[in-house]
Amino acid sequence: MASILVYAELNEGKVASTSLELMAKARQLGDVYAVALGSGAKAAAGVLGKHGAKAVHVSEDSAFDDYIAEPATDALAALYEKEKPDLILFGFTSDSREVAGRLAARLGVGLISNANDVTAKGGGFVVKVPYFGGAKVASMKANAKPAIVLVRPKSFEASETGGAAEVKQLDVAIAASSKRAHITERVAEASEKVKLEDAKVVISGGRGMGGPQNFPLLEDLAAALGGAVGASRAVVDAGWVPYSMQVGQTGKSVRPGVYIAVGISGAMQHTVGMKTSKVIIAINKDAEAPIMKMADLGVVGDALKIVPALTAAVKAKKHG
Amino acid sequence: MKIVVTVKQVPDPNSNLTLEADNTISREKEVVLDPGDECGVEEGLQLKEAHGGEVILVSMGPERARDAIRKGLSMGADRAVLISDAQLAGADALLTARVLAAAIKQEQPDLVICATESYDGSTGMVPPMLAELLGFPQLTFAKKVEVAGSTVKVHRQTGDGYQVVEAATPALITVTAAIAEPRYASLKGIMAARSKEIKQVGLGDLGVDKSEPAETIEGVVDAESRKAGEVIEDDGTAVEKIVQVLAAAKVL
Numbered sequence: 001m002a003s004i005l006v007y008a009e010l011n012e013g014k015v016a017s018t019s020l021e022l023m024a025k026a027r028q029l030g031d032v033y034a035v036a037l038g039s040g041a042k043a044a045a046g047v048l049g050k051h052g053a054k055a056v057h058v059s060e061d062s063a064f065d066d067y068i069a070e071p072a073t074d075a076l077a078a079l080y081e082k083e084k085p086d087l088i089l090f091g092f093t094s095d096s097r098e099v100a101g102r103l104a105a106r107l108g109v110g111l112i113s114n115a116n117d118v119t120a121k122g123g124g125f126v127v128k129v130p131y132f133g134g135a136k137v138a139s140m141k142a143n144a145k146p147a148i149v150l151v152r153p154k155s156f157e158a159s160e161t162g163g164a165a166e167v168k169q170l171d172v173a174i175a176a177s178s179k180r181a182h183i184t185e186r187v188a189e190a191s192e193k194v195k196l197e198d199a200k201v202v203i204s205g206g207r208g209m210g211g212p213q214n215f216p217l218l219e220d221l222a223a224a225l226g227g228a229v230g231a232s233r234a235v236v237d238a239g240w241v242p243y244s245m246q247v248g249q250t251g252k253s254v255r256p257g258v259y260i261a262v263g264i265s266g267a268m269q270h271t272v273g274m275k276t277s278k279v280i281i282a283i284n285k286d287a288e289a290p291i292m293k294m295a296d297l298g299v300v301g302d303a304l305k306i307v308p309a310l311t312a313a314v315k316a317k318k319h320g
Numbered sequence: 321m322k323i324v325v326t327v328k329q330v331p332d333p334n335s336n337l338t339l340e341a342d343n344t345i346s347r348e349k350e351v352v353l354d355p356g357d358e359c360g361v362e363e364g365l366q367l368k369e370a371h372g373g374e375v376i377l378v379s380m381g382p383e384r385a386r387d388a389i390r391k392g393l394s395m396g397a398d399r400a401v402l403i404s405d406a407q408l409a410g411a412d413a414l415l416t417a418r419v420l421a422a423a424i425k426q427e428q429p430d431l432v433i434c435a436t437e438s439y440d441g442s443t444g445m446v447p448p449m450l451a452e453l454l455g456f457p458q459l460t461f462a463k464k465v466e467v468a469g470s471t472v473k474v475h476r477q478t479g480d481g482y483q484v485v486e487a488a489t490p491a492l493i494t495v496t497a498a499i500a501e502p503r504y505a506s507l508k509g510i511m512a513a514r515s516k517e518i519k520q521v522g523l524g525d526l527g528v529d530k531s532e533p534a535e536t537i538e539g540v541v542d543a544e545s546r547k548a549g550e551v552i553e554d555d556g557t558a559v560e561k562i563v564q565v566l567a568a569a570k571v572l
Contacts, residue, residue, distance in 0.1 A: 101448025110414040110534025113443045140535035180457035181487045189481035237497040294546040301554025
């Protein structure tokens with residue numbers, strides 16, 4: 001049976017939701033074990049066990065919290081030598097891809113990124129990768145041993161199996177030469193009301209919003225619906241809103257009950273991050289915009305008039 | 321301070337991408353210097369202006385990538401290296417990182433600047449691979465960069481704010497589009513770029529063997545597409561219609 005190692009990304013000691021999604025898929029592919037690094041790793045092992053890990057390799061060395069990518073790469077390379085997994089799974093997140101990239105280069109094996117499915121086939125693995133904005137899906141046979149695959153968040157649904165993992169202390173000494181890119185300070189900027197990834201309703205704005213001064217209109221609607229505000233890469237690049245709001249291939253992937261795209265044309269880079277939303281509503285002045293072809297309801301009109309009117313109507317309905 | 325900026329020629333993001341018959345993305349149409357790389361070049365130039373030194377562009381691509389490189393030289397970069405080899409067509413991230421690393425090692429820079437990700441591939445896998453192969457620390461998602469002596473400090477964009485990250489040079493940094501507004505090339509810059517050196521090298525010059533790709537493409541299919549729904553002109557009733565959809569989806 002194939003052995004699968006899942007890299008459990010920890011954010012402030014908590015297992016990232018993407019890592020738990022990976023556990024659900026990994027269970028279908030073979031024997032699953034996980035690695036958790038940094039503060040909270042031991043507690044994380046309990047959570048990972050409930051999601052099907054047979055064993056979890058842990059280290060709470062603070063180097064994993066304080067230095068970018070290199071200590072984790074050292075630990076994974078050492079673990080690979082010891083356990084020789086057939087497949088190492090990472091979430092396609094900004095933190096995980098930095099570790100995966102270094103590890104692949106160190107092992108000299110390459111990797112497959114931006115995947116949305118993995119299946120076992122003929123003793124190896126076939127990975128599905130959406131491209132061309134998700135319009136096409138390529139099936140790729142992983143040639144390397146280990147196969148290193150980075151999977152898009154929200155590709156699978158996490159589920160508990162109720163098991164318990166054996167906790168294995170990972171004895172790896174992190175050399176001073178790997179303690180280089182030092183995180184000396186953490187500054188919180190956005191006080192997120194509802195997290196974009198978890199929101200039941202996401203309202204995203206693009207260039208059609210006209211400028212950053214109009215984003216409060218989206219905030220008002222989000223507040224009325226109990227949702228969160230996202231944005232297209234175009235307006236993030238233009239500096240209207242912070243990167244944390246970007247929905248798309250390298251921004252956040254969201255799968256809300258309702259996604260409202262306001263003034264967003266529907267470039268591929270964007271749609272790959274939101275096309276699995278249950279219901280999509282688009283508001284755009286251009287009836288020919290690509291987003292209109294994937295929306296359940298497309299409204300051709302002036303977003304700056306429609307959005308405030310919609311906010312008022314939502315409030316009226318809630319309190320009426 | 322010797323600064324290498326990696327640059328790439330990509331299909332113009334303002335034009336619609338098209339597919340070739342073999343399902344690869346067409347690169348024959350309008351091509352430009354990757355807008356993310358323009359920000360990298362700008363940051364390199366600003367660091368050079370503050371600390372002195374040299375800005376060298378390193379690119380992998382076909383012969384016609386010279387146009388994109390020339391744009392960076394027009395902005396003010398000093399010279400460029402173009403790695404061009406027929407064997408590199410379709411190179412994966414690891415092979416790309418290996419050839420870039422080989423070319424960059426010859427320059428022995430203090431700082432390597434990459435965009436966080438390219439506009440066409442958008443996977444961001446080359447920079448961490450490149451850092452590993454160079455033996456450099458990586459300071460990523462920088463929206464601000466400061467250099468003091470042999471220390472580089474960045475503000476690293478995160479989901480809910482930023483981190484201050486420091487390392488000694490030599491180091492690799494990746495920059496977001498928020499780092500700096502790229503300057504327009506002046507007429508003088510465009511003229512000067514014509515005589516700047518673009519050194520062209522191949523795999524043999526770098527002593528790199530072509531590696532086996534990490535994957536073999538078995539097939540390509542159309543993704544399940546969403547069906548287009550109803551499209552309405554806003555004649556004043558659109559808000560009521562949206563409210564109905566929100567109610568039906570049980571979010572209202």
